[in-house]
Amino acid sequence: MRLVRNLVFGVLACAGLLPVAASGNSDVERLIGSPSNWAMQAGDMYNQRYSKLNQVNAGNVGKLQVAWLFSTGVLRGHEGSPLVIGDMMYIHTPFPNKVFAMDLNTQKIKWKYEPRQDPAVIPQMCCDTVYRGLAYAENKIFLQQADSMLVALDARSGDVLWSVKNGDPSLGAVNTNAPHIFKNKVITGISGGEWGVRGFIAAYDINTGREVWKAYSTGPDAEMLIDPDSTTTWKDGRIQPVGRNSSLDTWQGDQWKIGGGTTWGWYSYDKALNLMYYGTGNPSTWNPSQRPGDNKWSMTIFARDVDTGMAKWVYQMTPFDEWDFDGVNEMILADIPVKGKGTKALVHFDRNGFAYTLDRTNGALLVAEKYDPKVNWATHVDMRSGRPQVVSRYSTAQNGPDVNTKGICPAALGTKDQQPAAYSPKTKLFYVPTNHVCMDYEPFEVEYVAGQPYVGATLAMYPAPGSHGGMGNFIAWDAGTGKIVWSKPEKFSVWSGALATAGDIVFYGTLEGYLKAVRKSDGKELWKFKTPSGIIGNVFTYMHKGKQYVGVFSGIGGWAGIGLAAGLEKDADGLGAVGGYRELSQYTDLGGSLTIFALPN
Amino acid sequence: MTVLGKCIAVSVCSLMLMAVAWAEDSALYTVKDGYKVDAATLEGFKTWRAAACDRCHGANQQGLVGPSLLESMKVLSKEDFALAVIEGRLEKGMPAFKTSKKVTGNIDQLYAYLKGRSDGAITRARVRPIE
Numbered sequence: 001m002r003l004v005r006n007l008v009f010g011v012l013a014c015a016g017l018l019p020v021a022a023s024g025n026s027d028v029e030r031l032i033g034s035p036s037n038w039a040m041q042a043g044d045m046y047n048q049r050y051s052k053l054n055q056v057n058a059g060n061v062g063k064l065q066v067a068w069l070f071s072t073g074v075l076r077g078h079e080g081s082p083l084v085i086g087d088m089m090y091i092h093t094p095f096p097n098k099v100f101a102m103d104l105n106t107q108k109i110k111w112k113y114e115p116r117q118d119p120a121v122i123p124q125m126c127c128d129t130v131y132r133g134l135a136y137a138e139n140k141i142f143l144q145q146a147d148s149m150l151v152a153l154d155a156r157s158g159d160v161l162w163s164v165k166n167g168d169p170s171l172g173a174v175n176t177n178a179p180h181i182f183k184n185k186v187i188t189g190i191s192g193g194e195w196g197v198r199g200f201i202a203a204y205d206i207n208t209g210r211e212v213w214k215a216y217s218t219g220p221d222a223e224m225l226i227d228p229d230s231t232t233t234w235k236d237g238r239i240q241p242v243g244r245n246s247s248l249d250t251w252q253g254d255q256w257k258i259g260g261g262t263t264w265g266w267y268s269y270d271k272a273l274n275l276m277y278y279g280t281g282n283p284s285t286w287n288p289s290q291r292p293g294d295n296k297w298s299m300t301i302f303a304r305d306v307d308t309g310m311a312k313w314v315y316q317m318t319p320f321d322e323w324d325f326d327g328v329n330e331m332i333l334a335d336i337p338v339k340g341k342g343t344k345a346l347v348h349f350d351r352n353g354f355a356y357t358l359d360r361t362n363g364a365l366l367v368a369e370k371y372d373p374k375v376n377w378a379t380h381v382d383m384r385s386g387r388p389q390v391v392s393r394y395s396t397a398q399n400g401p402d403v404n405t406k407g408i409c410p411a412a413l414g415t416k417d418q419q420p421a422a423y424s425p426k427t428k429l430f431y432v433p434t435n436h437v438c439m440d441y442e443p444f445e446v447e448y449v450a451g452q453p454y455v456g457a458t459l460a461m462y463p464a465p466g467s468h469g470g471m472g473n474f475i476a477w478d479a480g481t482g483k484i485v486w487s488k489p490e491k492f493s494v495w496s497g498a499l500a501t502a503g504d505i506v507f508y509g510t511l512e513g514y515l516k517a518v519r520k521s522d523g524k525e526l527w528k529f530k531t532p533s534g535i536i537g538n539v540f541t542y543m544h545k546g547k548q549y550v551g552v553f554s555g556i557g558g559w560a561g562i563g564l565a566a567g568l569e570k571d572a573d574g575l576g577a578v579g580g581y582r583e584l585s586q587y588t589d590l591g592g593s594l595t596i597f598a599l600p601n
Numbered sequence: 602m603t604v605l606g607k608c609i610a611v612s613v614c615s616l617m618l619m620a621v622a623w624a625e626d627s628a629l630y631t632v633k634d635g636y637k638v639d640a641a642t643l644e645g646f647k648t649w650r651a652a653a654c655d656r657c658h659g660a661n662q663q664g665l666v667g668p669s670l671l672e673s674m675k676v677l678s679k680e681d682f683a684l685a686v687i688e689g690r691l692e693k694g695m696p697a698f699k700t701s702k703k704v705t706g707n708i709d710q711l712y713a714y715l716k717g718r719s720d721g722a723i724t725r726a727r728v729r730p731i732e
Contacts, residue, residue: 123689123696126656128666194653404727442727446651452701453653458727460660 024271025181025206027138031085036543038084041133041178042420043499043540046333047268049422050500051541055548056599057503061517061527064597067549068107069532072592074098077536077557079418080133080178081497082594084542088155090136093592094557095122095129095146101158104544111158113143121147121169125176126194126453127559130536132266132418133178135186137206142179142186150179150188150204162209166190166202171451173197175264182269182276182306185212189263189278193326196258196284196454201267201302203309213309217261217280217297218247224297224311225304231311234365237384242314250294250319258448259291260284261298265328266420269306270344273361276306277333277346281326287443287456288397294319299327301348301356303363313363318352319387322396323377323441324412324457325352330420336428338366338480347479349421349432351414352388354381357479369482371475372415372434374464377408396441396457404442411439411461413493413559420538421477422500427520429485430477431506433494436464437471474498474508476523488523492584495558497538499550509535509552512587515595533591534584547598555592556584630717635724637731638717645714646728648707652698661726662718666694674719682715683708 024045031039035052042049056064072078074093082091088110091100099113122129125146135142140161141153148167151160166188167173172195179188185203193199199217204210215225221244228244251259260283267278280302283295299318304311318325332347338357346360353375357367368381377395378388392398396405413435421432439461446456463471472490477483496509505517505526511534517527537553631639638646649655657667664670677685686704689697698704704711717723 119692120689120697122694123657123691129694194656444647444650447703449701449703452696452698453656455653455656456651458650458655458660 024269025137025183028136028181031136037086038081038540038542039136040083040181041080041135041538042266042268042330045182045269045271047266047330047420048332048334048425049420049498049538050424052502053541053543053548054502055543056501056505056541056550058505058519058526060599061503061505063599064517064527064529064550065600066529067596067598069596070102070594072098072555072594074555074592075590076555076592077128077130078553078555078592079130079536079538079558081538081540081553082551083134083136084540084544085136085155087544090134090141090155091594092131092134092143094131094555095125097131097143097145099134099141099143099153099158101141101155113153113158115143115145115149115151117145117147118169121174124169124172124174124192124195124451126191128557130176130558132176135179135181137181140206142181142206144175144177144179144188146174146176148173148175148190150186150209152206152209164204164209164211167192167197171195171197172453177264178266180267180269181206182267185306187267187276187306189265191262191264193260193262193281193284194453194455195451196260196448197262198257198259199261199263199280199298201263201278201304203306215304215309215311217263217300218251218256218259218295220248221245225309226311226314232313232363234315234363234386239313239362239364247296250296252292255291258284258454259295259298261300263328265418266330268331268333270333270360274306275303275312275360277301277303277331277360279327279329279331279348281328282321282324285446285454285456286324287401287446288320288322289401289443290445290456292320295321299325301327301331301346301358301363303360315358315363315365315386317350317354317356317388320397323352323408325350325414327351329414329416329418332421332423332430333360334423334425334479336480345479347423347430349416349430349477351410351417353377353410353415354388355477355479355482357482367479367482371432371477371484372410372436372464372473374409374436374438374467375415396443401443401445404440406440407438407465408441409438409464410435411437412441412459413437413461417495417559419495419536420497422498422506424500424506424520426502426504428480429520430479431498431500431520432475432477433496433498433508434473434475435471435493436467436473437461437493438464474518474523476520486523488518488525495536496552499539499541501541507539507550507552509537509539511535511556511584513554513556515539515552515597529597531595532593534588549596549598551594551596553592553594556588556590630713630722631731632717632723633731636728638714638723638728639731641710642713642717642723643728643730644707645710645712648703648711649714651703652701657694662715670715671719674715679712682712686711
């Protein structure tokens with residue numbers, strides 16, 4: 001009888017008829033509920049990057065000192081951060097994507113996992129061999145390898161529990177994103193917009209690795225999990241169904257099949273709405289003349305039902321991209337006053353230089369304002385159509401192939417790239433690491449060859465002219481009004497994820513290698529420390545044995561650290577101000593390490 | 602100045618403006634004013650940008666994740682160069698371009714362009730045709 005009852009229970013549970021999984025993943029939820037842990041890459045499912053810990057605070061942060069250091073043994077760019085679950089810290093590296101499980105009581109490595117990956121994947125990665133981190137749930141560590149293998153490891157032993165292939169690296173479909181755990185699924189995306197990869201987001205069962213659903217960014221409605229009648233978008237100042245063939249009608253021929261819209265950013269989840277949020281990247285190629293149309297749904301914010309994958313709403317930020325303004329940056333969920341009205345908001349700092357505030361329940365556009373006054377490619381976002389109003393002079397499509405369009409702000413890496421911002425529920429403000437960089441952009445005709453780069457534009461980047469000469473700012477932003485509250489200039493792009501804490505401070509790292517703490521109220525720098533290499537990792541914090549620790553990866557690289565030093569040497573122009581990123585070599589060099597700070601005893 | 606003197610001056614000027622590199626019996630590249638090049642060398646540049654070599658070697662070949670080609674081209678033989686491009690050096694992050702007809706069909710032109718940059722004869726990465 002008991003057997004029968006168990007069977008019945010099992011069948012019902014499998015069919016989703018019992019309310020057993022009515023949570024955002026109860027294990028992860030429990031873990032993120034304790035500020036001692038850092039159980040998700042952003043600390044929570046809202047992507048807020050906020051900690052309730054306040055042992056380290058504005059009054060004593062000046063005394064912060066190094067507690068311990070750890071070398072990862074990998075040289076290239078170190079993005080993301082470790083996870084802390086109880087007494088264990090889980091540390092990842094860029095390719096070859098090693099995982100270390102460290103016992104914080106003894107600081108001994110309990111286990112180490114290093115996957116076997118074909119080195120052929122390295123040249124298939126556009127912008128350094130970065131990897132943005134692990135996920136944890138129910139005694140499992142989820143590793144998203146560069147070669148697209150998604151692997152579940154036993155968190156206690158490092159043994160492989162299952163693995164699944166998410167893409168074909170020989171075609172340029174590789175991974176750099178962190179997997180995210182929402183409910184009983186591990187959600188992952190794909191990179192390769194510069195190889196003509198057709199972007200998608202996929203959900204796998206955390207226990208088996210079985211693919212539960214997969215939704216493309218472009219193509220036929222069914223393959224995008226878009227319902228023409230129930231999936232909505234912002235049009236003519238209101239929410240309306242997207243209608244049939246909403247993507248296909250915006251591409252010429254079969255270009256959508258090699259049209260990008262990849263998904264390598266940070267995703268968030270609202271349990272009450274059962275919706276997950278993420279953005280899609282640039283349409284391929286970078287030569288806009290080869291893909292006339294709005295290129296939907298590249299450059300788009302998606303809200304999807306996490307169980308079925310069905311799109312609830314979409315909003316395209318940059319129709320017909322001409323500048324490589326990927327829309328993948330993190331979607332931060334926060335309940336804030338917007339123009340005086342309490343709102344379940346989604347806040348997104350886009351590469352295109354506009355910060356968007358939407359109603360996350362339905363995708364209504366509420367605020368879209370420049371978060372760097374130097375942004376010039378569009379005058380403003382028309383609030384009725386939701387479309388940016390492009391300035392002809394900066395239109396690389398209107399100027400055409402083989403013409404160098406000069407002075408576009410921001411540069412391709414955006415006013416902000418993947419480096420995630422933080423939100424403080426105490427101040428209701430967002431703390432945003434930004435780039436202050438402009439560019440010249442020359443598109444050219446390029447032929448698609450499977451597995452080969454499919455870029456089609458040459459770029460030169462330089463500090464925003466007529467400004468403070470630096471290439472970055474760290475700003476505080478009011479998403480309810482769309483205004484900068486304060487802005488702190490930085491010499492280089494701020495390519496490190498911020499952390500806000502209940503101690504009234506915000507942390508971020510710099511490309512020179514400084515970890516800095518600033519006051520929330522006015523951005524005043526309270527403390528800094530020079531770590532072994534440039535910082536492109538995200539700051540995190542945890543509590544162990546009653547003591548608060550703050551940590552960050554060092555390890556210069558990524559697009560800013562290495563890729564960017566590129567365009568700056570404009571040999572012909574004789575620009576005196578070229579200094580920019582080239583000067584970075586005067587401050588730092590490669591080298592991956594983790595630095596952990598604490599107050600003295 | 603004598604007529605002869607003028608002639609010499611003009612000739613010297615011409616030599617200064619026009620750099621021609623010779624390999625075996627034919628010119629490897631022809632460049633004028635530092636950035637105007639012959640059709641084959643221009644094709645080499647177009648191959649360079651189509652294959653997105655700048656993403657690793659830098660917009661001006663100065664090196665990034667990948668080595669500086671301004672330096673490498675001084676020591677690589679043409680055969681070694683072709684082998685590295687066609688077969689790649691995967692463990693170092695250099696892709697194999699054997700499936701790209703643009704690259705395989707223009708390997709000589711690519712070599713000429715990069716050699717011209719490395720020699721210092723082509724002074725701008727972005728070249729234009731000689732009118």
